[in-house]
Amino acid sequence: MADAPRRQCRCLLKEAGEAEMAASIAEYVAMLDEAVRTAEVDYRARLAVCEGCDALMNGTCRLCGCYVETRAAKKGMACPMVPPRWTKIED
């Protein structure tokens, strides 16, 4: 019997029914060195922007292919849109 089709949504992984992957990414983010990790307040702000973006699909940015929860977690990364919807954070 075929699996039911995956639900497509403009949402983060944790809301996409991808709990195992979301937990794995949260663990990865928690293990990032503080020198590269985005501060929590900035991380939440970046993800809020992604949640309102048409390029977000099931936790993945359709412009770059990244899981946004991973991309946003690194302060040196920026949104791939031109112009970017969020930018890298300088020290």
Ligand code: SF4
């Ligand atoms: S284009 Fe930028 S704001 Fe939109 S989902 Fe991708 S990273 Fe997030």
